[in-house]
Amino acid sequence: MSVQQDVRPSLQTEGLSKAFGGVQAVNGATVTFHEGKVNALIGPNGSGKSTFFNIVTGMIAPDSGTVRFRGQDITRRAPHRICAAGIGRSFQLCRTFPRMTVLENLLVAVRPSGLGQLVGSSRNRRQVERARELLRRVGIDHLEGSLAQDISYGQQKLLELAGVLMGEPDTILLDEPAGGVNPALIGRIGTLVKELNAEGRTFIIVEHNMDMVMSLSDHIVVFDRGAPIAEGTPSEVQQDPRVLEAYLGV
Ligand SMILES: Nc1ncnc2c1ncn2[C@@H]1O[C@H](COP(=O)(O)OP(=O)(O)OP(=O)(O)O)[C@@H](O)[C@H]1O
Ligand SMILES: [Mg+2]
Incomplete structure (x- = not known):
């Protein structure tokens, strides 16, 4: 065949x-x-x-x-x-929010507003869990509290990939x-x-x-x-x- x-x-x-x-x-x-x-x-x-x-x-x-x-x-x-x-995509010039933490970057990937509420509310705890799981998956979970601007460019690329995966694209x-x-x-x-x-x-x-x-x-x-x-x-x-x-x- x-x-x-x-x-x-x-x-x-x-x-x-x-x-x-x-x-x-x-x-x-x-x-x-x-x-x-x-x-x-x-x-x-x-x-x-x-x-x-x-x-x-x-x-x-x-x-x-x-x-x-x-x-x-x-x-x-x-x-x-x-x-x-x-369909999910990444960008040639990495798109992360430099003054947000690594974890916050993933949470805004799913919901663009009300971040403070989002982190605190039990309704969205699942998203936080999912974000942490994806950070583990791409190997930057130890950086979840770091500002995106403070991690290396390669780590930002991994963060961006995790952000793409938050949307569960196939x-x-x-x-x-x-x-x-x-x-x-x-x-x-x-x-x-x-x-x-x-x-x-x-x-x-x-x-x-x-x-x-x-x-x-x-x-x-x-x-x-x-x-x-x-x-x-x-x-x-x-x-x-x-x-x-x-x-x-x-
Ligand atoms: N917004 C734009 N305004 C004007 N010209 C543009 C714009 N975007 C792309 N171009 C031009 O269109 C052509 C194709 O650009 P494109 O960025 O799609 O190429 P590429 O294959 O991604 O290149 P590279 O490998 O360098 O990233 C180039 O000549 C580029 O200068
Ligand atoms: Mg290009």
Whole structure:
């Protein structure tokens, strides 16, 4: 049986485009990511990867094209509705609240107001428990009382990942999870991705660290100038001359 028969579509786009002034950031991108897999979206700087994430998560509207999630059209839906559909995401430049503690950062991830009340009330004790469990899971539970601004950048990335998990997404988009992170924490992030995927979560990861991409991914899509130029398994993509050309200009 061919591997392809096993593929179920997760996030799919068709003819997706977005220009900023004269810059065609995403250019008619037709892409399918696979449900239950670790997918990667790679490509040179400025090839439109973050813009693609911003469109599919509803942060910016496309000029044209469609986005479907498990077959359902989610084009131009508001971010909170896309989140409610089961898609969680992290940002290329980490988004944490620097003057809140690590634990508080997770609690605002689920409820944006009334923090003092939230921590104290028994109604929300479950959320606090869940936040602590996720901090243990990503390995920064010993930092729960520290201000986010006082922990390392890699630890902030782990905090952001825990924040994404607070929303219980079954599909997780990570924009450069290893960017600016030391090798030991990169290893931990990779292990977490593998574990969470084994539990059934789908990943779509934008990343420049090729060791991480090649060791983690089941399926890789390569972007150049706003559209896919190649896709396949890590070994297929590594041998593709179009990919070498896009990266090295050879
Ligand atoms: N808000 C914006 N306004 C104007 N131009 C933008 C905006 N966002 C992105 N661009 C431009 O669109 C193009 C694609 O940018 P994007 O950030 O999506 O690339 P990327 O693949 O994520 O790059 P990198 O790997 O460096 O993060 C770039 O030329 C960028 O300068
Ligand atoms: Mg980017």
